[in-house]
Every structure is written in structure tokens, then in C-alpha cells.
Amino acid sequence: DAGITQSPRHKVTETGTPVTLRCHQTENHRYMYWYRQDPGHGLRLIHYSYGVKDTDKGEVSDGYSVSRSKTEDFLLTLESATSSQTSVYFCAISPRGAANGDTQYFGPGTRLTVL
Amino acid sequence: SQELEQSPQSLIVQEGKNLTINCTSSKTLYGLYWYKQKYGEGLIFLMMLQKGGEEKSHEKITAKLDEKKQQSSLHITASQPSHAGIYLCGADINFGNEKLTFGTGTRLTIIP
Numbered sequence: 001d002a003g004i005t006q007s008p009r010h011k012v013t014e015t016g017t018p019v020t021l022r023c024h025q026t027e028n029h030r031y032m033y034w035y036r037q038d039p040g041h042g043l044r045l046i047h048y049s050y051g052v053k054d055t056d057k058g059e060v061s062d063g064y065s066v067s068r069s070k071t072e073d074f075l076l077t078l079e080s081a082t083s084s085q086t087s088v089y090f091c092a093i094s095p096r097g098a099a100n101g102d103t104q105y106f107g108p109g110t111r112l113t114v115l
Numbered sequence: 116s117q118e119l120e121q122s123p124q125s126l127i128v129q130e131g132k133n134l135t136i137n138c139t140s141s142k143t144l145y146g147l148y149w150y151k152q153k154y155g156e157g158l159i160f161l162m163m164l165q166k167g168g169e170e171k172s173h174e175k176i177t178a179k180l181d182e183k184k185q186q187s188s189l190h191i192t193a194s195q196p197s198h199a200g201i202y203l204c205g206a207d208i209n210f211g212n213e214k215l216t217f218g219t220g221t222r223l224t225i226i227p
Contacts, residue, residue, distance in 0.1 A: 031213070033213075040219060041219065042117070042119075042203070042217040042218055042219040042220060043158075043203070043205065043217040044217075045213075045214050045215065048213050048214075050213070056213070058214055059214060090157060090158070092158075097213055098146060098207055098212070098213050098215055099207070099211040099212060099213055101146055101163075101165060103148065103160055103163050104148070104160075104205075104215070105160060106150070106157045106158040106159075106160075107157055108156060108157040109155075109156070109157050111155075
């Protein structure tokens, strides 16, 4: 298994509070991704990073920001959490990215509940 | 509507039986990935297919990508309890894009 950890694994927060989720990898992969998984929608890409300080938006980026100051860490921030952001969040990593035919390897997920 | 449709949505199979899960798109699948997910856990990579007509196998699981690259199937032979879980297909349907599209999954239950 690829060395990917996510923290926290579970979080309950209140509407309007800021939340930061962390993804940490030990594989030195260039690409990192944040997805959310919701019933009926499958996995949807929020943001991804193709290098330190290089990020791009995914399909459902509104309300989320990301940062990558080191190769191994990719942070996802909900500036002001809303109930619609209750979901399971997955981080993924890839050596050279899907566009180069490389596989994405997923972390264990973070279950976030916004009350 | 989903750009990547999986069928069936759920499947209950007796242990030892064979089964097939399909992943279909109206667009060309430039890279097709199969993952397995157990409840409350992350996704485990199974196989990736890129070329039309390509077929890959791992243990008792075989995945194929049709010649037109618009449908993939996942076939499990002689199913076991360890095969139970949710199977997800993901694909690059926009060519050379990091923004993969995923199906909603097929929930597989194996009964004794």
C-alpha cells in the first residue's frame, strides 16, 4: 500500500467554523488530490496539486481551498463549513498524474460531519 | 445523469459463483481504473486499462476494456467472501486530464 495518511480520520464541527484536513505521503509522488464521496454522486474531485505550490480546481471546488508547501503534505481547508460539506474526504497521490497514465492511490479517508 | 454508469448498482451472489460488473460511458475512456472499497475504508487499486481490447487479470478478477473504449467489465470467477465490497470504476473521459470521473459504485454481497 502507498504510504498515505489522513488526519483527522473523523471530525464533527459546527456550521461556520473553519476546518483543515491534512494529507501526508511518504512516497514522494508529485501529484496529490482531494476528493469527496457522497451517496449517489460517487467520488468528485475538489482540488489537485501537480507540485509544491502548484494547484488547480476540480469539479466541486467552491467553498474549499488547498495548499501544498511541501511535497509530502496537501492541506484542504473549508473556510466556513456548511452542512452541505458533510462528506467523506479522500486524498489520493500519483507519481506523474493520470494524464501520464499513472494510477491514483487513495488514503483511508476522513469522515466530516458539519452540524 | 452520470457520465460513467455502473451496473448493476448492487449484486448478491452465492459464494463460488461468477459475476460481472459493467462500467459504461458515452465518451471515450482514455484511461480506466477499477478500485475496490470496503465500508468505512479507502479505495484499493485493482487494475488500470488504457488500450482498446486490453484485458488484465489478478488472481480471480479480470478486467476488460472494449475495442471502442467506451465500456469496461470486471469479472470475478468463483467468488469468495473476501470479494465483498463496493467496486468503483474511474476514468479519464476528457483526454490527458487529471480530473477523473468516477461511477457511483457496485455493492457486491457474497452469501454462503
